[in-house]
Amino acid sequence: MTTREVASHLEEALARWEEQTLKPTLARLPERAAEFTTTSLRPIKRLYTPLDIQHLDFERDIGFPGEYPFTRGIHPTMYRGKLWTMRQFAGFGTAFDTNKRFRYLLEQGQTGLSVAFDLPTLMGLDSDHPLAEGEVGKCGVAVSSLEDMEVLFDGIPLEEVTTSMTINAPAAVIFAMYLVVAEKQGADWKKISGTIQNDILKEYIAQKEWIYPPRPSMRLIVDTIAFCTREVPRWHPISISGYHIREAGSTALQELAFTLRDGIEYVEWCVQAGLHVDEFAPRLSFFFNCHNDFFEEIAKFRAARKVWARVMRERFGARDPRSWMCRFHTQTAGCSLTAQQPYNNVVRTTIQALAAVLGGTQSLHTNALDEALALPTEFTAMLALRTQQIIAHESGVVNTVDPLAGSYFVEKLTSEMEQGCYEYFEKIDAMGGMIAAIERGFPQKEIQEAAYRYQQAVDRREKIIVGVNEYVVEREPVEVPILYIDESVAEIQKERLRRLRARRDNTKVKRTLEALKEAARGTENTMPYILECVRAYATLGEICEALKEVFGEYQEPPF
Amino acid sequence: MRERKIRVLIAKPGLDGHDRGAKVVARALRDAGMEVIYTGLRQTPEQIVTAALQEDVDVIGLSILSGAHMTLVPRVMQLLREKGLHDVVVFVGGIIPQEDIPKLKALGVAEVFLPGTLLEQIVSTVRQSVRRPLETAE
Numbered sequence: 001m002t003t004r005e006v007a008s009h010l011e012e013a014l015a016r017w018e019e020q021t022l023k024p025t026l027a028r029l030p031e032r033a034a035e036f037t038t039t040s041l042r043p044i045k046r047l048y049t050p051l052d053i054q055h056l057d058f059e060r061d062i063g064f065p066g067e068y069p070f071t072r073g074i075h076p077t078m079y080r081g082k083l084w085t086m087r088q089f090a091g092f093g094t095a096f097d098t099n100k101r102f103r104y105l106l107e108q109g110q111t112g113l114s115v116a117f118d119l120p121t122l123m124g125l126d127s128d129h130p131l132a133e134g135e136v137g138k139c140g141v142a143v144s145s146l147e148d149m150e151v152l153f154d155g156i157p158l159e160e161v162t163t164s165m166t167i168n169a170p171a172a173v174i175f176a177m178y179l180v181v182a183e184k185q186g187a188d189w190k191k192i193s194g195t196i197q198n199d200i201l202k203e204y205i206a207q208k209e210w211i212y213p214p215r216p217s218m219r220l221i222v223d224t225i226a227f228c229t230r231e232v233p234r235w236h237p238i239s240i241s242g243y244h245i246r247e248a249g250s251t252a253l254q255e256l257a258f259t260l261r262d263g264i265e266y267v268e269w270c271v272q273a274g275l276h277v278d279e280f281a282p283r284l285s286f287f288f289n290c291h292n293d294f295f296e297e298i299a300k301f302r303a304a305r306k307v308w309a310r311v312m313r314e315r316f317g318a319r320d321p322r323s324w325m326c327r328f329h330t331q332t333a334g335c336s337l338t339a340q341q342p343y344n345n346v347v348r349t350t351i352q353a354l355a356a357v358l359g360g361t362q363s364l365h366t367n368a369l370d371e372a373l374a375l376p377t378e379f380t381a382m383l384a385l386r387t388q389q390i391i392a393h394e395s396g397v398v399n400t401v402d403p404l405a406g407s408y409f410v411e412k413l414t415s416e417m418e419q420g421c422y423e424y425f426e427k428i429d430a431m432g433g434m435i436a437a438i439e440r441g442f443p444q445k446e447i448q449e450a451a452y453r454y455q456q457a458v459d460r461r462e463k464i465i466v467g468v469n470e471y472v473v474e475r476e477p478v479e480v481p482i483l484y485i486d487e488s489v490a491e492i493q494k495e496r497l498r499r500l501r502a503r504r505d506n507t508k509v510k511r512t513l514e515a516l517k518e519a520a521r522g523t524e525n526t527m528p529y530i531l532e533c534v535r536a537y538a539t540l541g542e543i544c545e546a547l548k549e550v551f552g553e554y555q556e557p558p559f
Numbered sequence: 560m561r562e563r564k565i566r567v568l569i570a571k572p573g574l575d576g577h578d579r580g581a582k583v584v585a586r587a588l589r590d591a592g593m594e595v596i597y598t599g600l601r602q603t604p605e606q607i608v609t610a611a612l613q614e615d616v617d618v619i620g621l622s623i624l625s626g627a628h629m630t631l632v633p634r635v636m637q638l639l640r641e642k643g644l645h646d647v648v649v650f651v652g653g654i655i656p657q658e659d660i661p662k663l664k665a666l667g668v669a670e671v672f673l674p675g676t677l678l679e680q681i682v683s684t685v686r687q688s689v690r691r692p693l694e695t696a697e
Contacts, residue, residue: 119574119625131601134630135574208576208600249579335579339673372674374626374656448582455583459678468675482656485626556599 010051039293040251048408065401069309071302072402073360074325079398085363086388091116091141092375093489095151098141114164116140122209124170124544127493137489145539147500149177159187163194169211171198172220173543176534195236195285198224201262201434202241205443206248214435216551222273227527229280236285246289247335249451252300253417257424258443260307265434267316277316281323290356291333299410301359303417330356331365337372341467342480345369350387357391358404364388374482441559504537512536513546520550565593565689566616570607571600575625580652587678604634612642617689623653636666648688
């Protein structure tokens with residue numbers, strides 16, 4: 001039989017089933033809803049069959065792991081060779097406090113570090129800045145100078161751990177601090193490995209922690225990528241992030257499409273700056289969210305690899321297969337956690353983590369059950385890590401590569417995600433690229449609309465959230481202990497800064513800051529100048545302020 | 560008797576950029592027929608209270624997810640008292656530990672909305688909080 005004949009035979013069989021088996025059942029027992037949708041409100045059919053994936057070609061679209069288009073995973077053996085990195089994001093209080101938590105997590109078997117900085121640090125402000133009041137050490141660790149960074153990694157050999165740092169607008173400065181700590185430990189920059197998030201586009205789109213306007217921000221990112229290519233070749237200089245886009249309320253498809261389109265923007269800027277695509281593309285990495293809708297998330301991850309491979313090979317002409325690989329970190333969805341009946345969050349996180357693993361993630365952060373209330377305690381952080389360890393060692397899902405491939409449903413959904421991405425790319429390309437799209441508020445408005453639609457669906461109870469709009473209890477049966485960060489953190493930080501400013505060579509600080517401004521005005525790579533400022537113990541705030549003088553500050557237009 | 564539309568200021572104090580909740584709530588209140596002014600990000604308590612005064616609002620909704628609420632909310636409440644804005648009803652939404660809720664209420668906050676609160680609940684609580692003074696005013 002020809003393919004056409006097989007399809008027409010199937011169509012007939014399906015029609016027969018609908019008539020003979022389905023129809024009488026529906027007449028007797030109607031379905032629970034007129035339409036079934038994913039968490040992203042994407043309609044899902046009752047049944048998927050080979051007819052849904054007849055446009056797919058096994059070798060072209062699904063293929064083998066470790067080979068183009070990588071739908072099934074970037075490694076040929078996936079978790080049979082090496083488990084994902086269990087990388088729990090942590091940071092609070094002073095560098096002393098977080099250093100202690102890091103050592104605890106490493107003792108518990110965590111294999112990589114991930115630093116959460118507090119809001120002043122994320123905004124490039126020192127702990128003693130007036131706007132930092134009330135925020136120091138609250139949702140991450142306060143790092144205002146090299147001195148704090150030295151404490152943060154005290155006793156942790158940087159050649160041996162990999163460190164991920166969630167830092168964006170001031171990423172170049174924080175990265176320079178890390179490099180100088182490594183230098184002081186005697187670690188070889190050529191051997192250290194880790195990631196800085198360094199993704200400013202999603203800040204304008206979703207998380208909104210920016211300092212400079214988009215174009216100078218992009219230049220700083222290109223500078224860090226170019227610097228790493230030469231000096232820190234094992235470092236991932238950017239983690240192009242959908243996580244925050246999703247947290248801001250986007251659909252799974254929007255998360256995927258905007259993130260990959262951001263990736264395209266970075267590649268374009270690097271190529272325009274004179275880098276060859278295969279020089280830096282193998283070190284690009286991605287960061288996705290994993291929400292509750294199990295199959296939609298798995299399809300999203302599989303589509304991410306496929307779309308990125310195609311973009312890199314066809315749009316940018318990359319030749320090195322490593323340039324085609326979409327390697328990514330995943331974090332379970334913070335926005336899916338509920339303050340009500342918080343222990344239910346362990347279950348949600350388990351489902352999400354399982355989807356991330358089935359989607360082939362390279363590293364994973366599982367949220368703690370208390371994160372809709374406060375930062376995790378030591379106990380809840382450990383339970384979150386244990387969730388990953390149970391999936392890795394007890395569930396059996398790691399025994400084979402991409403176990404859901406070939407599922408009519410999963411392949412169809414993967415294919416829909418892929419097509420949806422290309423449609424968004426076309427729209428954004430037509431606007432003149434991602435920066436132009438951001439300037440006109442396109443992704444922002446799409447996300448706001450999706451967030452509102454979702455909340456309305458929850459309000460109308462079209463989407464049931466256990467413990468929120470169904471199965472509600474009047475009195476919470478259990479109380480969750482809370483990690484409190486008190487104001488002494490801010491006092492300690494202020495005092496440390498005061499002493500640092502008195503002790504250091506302030507003439508040298510001034511000289512290095514002036515040199516940085518000069519470099520920023522020109523076209524030279526700013527990284528060596530930032531490193532000099534850091535070595536002189538110029539503070540984060542001082543360095544960012546110097547760059548503000550040259551680059552200006554971003555103001556969000558009202559949308 | 561024609562009831563004046565309820566006027567609400569939705570504000571994001573502090574450095575926190577997470578504005579999903581603020582924007583969704585602003586839109587829900589607007590859809591429920593209220594006049595809603597959104598301050599935008601990173602407003603100081605002074606800026607928020609000044610805006611509340613200028614816009615003559617009945618309600619202020621403060622959205623804070625960064626953990627800085629015990630610094631920022633008392634400042635807003637104090638400034639409201641200083642400016643004589645005693646009738647303005649203040650709500651707080653965000654990541655707020657249970658233990659802090661009574662403390663915020665003791666400061667004069669009318670209600671604290673945690674993640675997972677339904678929009679209809681926010682709309683009805685806001686509406687109830689301002690109904691009486693408005694009816695007597697007309």
